[in-house]
Amino acid sequence: MKKAAKFIVRIIDHMVNLTALLLILMVMFLSCYMLWDSNQVYQAADARNYEAYIPTEKNTKSFEELRKINPDILGWIRVNETNINYPLLQAEDDDTYMNTDAEGNYSLSGAIFLHCVNNPDFSDFNTMIYGHHMEKHKMFGDVGMFTDKTYFDEHPYGNLFFDGKDHGVEFYALIQADAYNERIFTVCPDDPDAKQEYLQEIEKNVLNKRELTLTQEDHLVLLITCTSEMTNGRNILVGRLTDQVYPEKEKPKNLGTGIDKLKEKMTQVPMICWLILLIIVLLIIDVKMRKRGKKKHENN
Known part of the structure; x- marks a missing residue:
């Protein structure tokens, strides 16, 4: 009976973890999509x-x-x-x-x-x-x-x-x-x-x-x-x-910093790539947590 009860508890625990992970992924996906969609609107409105x-x-x-x-x-x-x-x-x-x-x-x-x-x-x-x-x-x-x-x-x-x-x-x-x-x-x-x-x-x-x-x-x-x-x-x-035309002042050249260049390169990466990377990281964390839980269970 004890083994059956522990087995049921493990199944329920895995289901809860999986459900939580899926909910997190859904929220992250929705958030990423909203950010991507908003960014598309701003890009379309760019004077450049x-x-x-x-x-x-x-x-x-x-x-x-x-x-x-x-x-x-x-x-x-x-x-x-x-x-x-x-x-x-x-x-x-x-x-x-x-x-x-x-x-x-x-x-x-x-x-x-x-x-x-x-x-x-x-x-x-x-x-x-x-x-x-x-x-x-x-x-x-x-x-x-x-x-x-x-x-x-x-x-x-x-x-x-x-x-x-x-x-x-x-x-x-x-x-x-x-x-x-x-x-x-x-x-x-x-x-x-x-x-x-x-x-x-x-x-x-x-x-x-x-x-x-x-x-x-x-x-x-x-x-x-x-x-x-x-x-x-x-x-x-x-x-x-x-009748007078007013030319714009010459804009100062912005050489930027290493952080500026890194930020610019990061924004050029499509949002879907960041989303995939996030999912992979979450899956790796979930696998490690399961292995750790399994070891604790075997030790007990």
């Missing part, structure tokens, strides 16, 4: 994916090649010294590029797009440009950084490429507004009173601004993205088009 297509007034060949892939591309937007450096698109509605990338492929990160009602030549008094707020400095994630006064002061310029040439953008303010603020999110009619009311509405919602006077003769550019700092909130970086 489009570096080969960045246009200049002297050379737009690559840009035109991108337009052949997707004719909805009308220009390019850059905020100097940030990671905002993307193709600019416009569709017949504002839903298309919420989950479609610049090449026309389905993507949760979407694309940077012009409000469907705005004129693509930026002739409106206020032109609205939308992009998802994303972590890791993707899409319009860096717009949220302008809520910091120091960061805002250190990043006054941007660039808009359209109609075959570059145009400067001089940023005036970072405002926070409710998504249902119809006055802010409506294309302003070509009327002096309406323009003045629009400028006043900007002032009402200012978080940070610089000493710069906006007039009814200006053409405003609004970079709009979500914020969690208020219910239905939007961070809006407000600038004005200028």
Whole structure:
């Protein structure tokens, strides 16, 4: 009876261990898949994916090649010294590029797009440009950084490429507004009173601004993205088009460290390889634990 009882106990013990191992593997697999899936979204949103297509007034060949892939591309937007450096698109509605990338492929990160009602030549008094707020400095994630006064002061310029040439953008303010603020999110009619009311509405919602006077003769550019700092909130970086072009500062060369290079190489290894390695390690640990348990049982 004792041997039978011990045998049953061993079977139950092995079953419990196996069940626990399977549960651990399932949780690890799910976690790894979620990390992999999230990483895929961030990779799809990386501005570096489009570096080969960045246009200049002297050379737009690559840009035109991108337009052949997707004719909805009308220009390019850059905020100097940030990671905002993307193709600019416009569709017949504002839903298309919420989950479609610049090449026309389905993507949760979407694309940077012009409000469907705005004129693509930026002739409106206020032109609205939308992009998802994303972590890791993707899409319009860096717009949220302008809520910091120091960061805002250190990043006054941007660039808009359209109609075959570059145009400067001089940023005036970072405002926070409710998504249902119809006055802010409506294309302003070509009327002096309406323009003045629009400028006043900007002032009402200012978080940070610089000493710069906006007039009814200006053409405003609004970079709009979500914020969690208020219910239905939007961070809006407000600038004005200028005839002057503001080149980016030369980025310092980062030689990196041994740790940086190791980290870069590790991130290049597919997630499935790490998962397989983890499973192998867990199986080895389980085998060793079983052998140790067996030896203890034999000694007893």
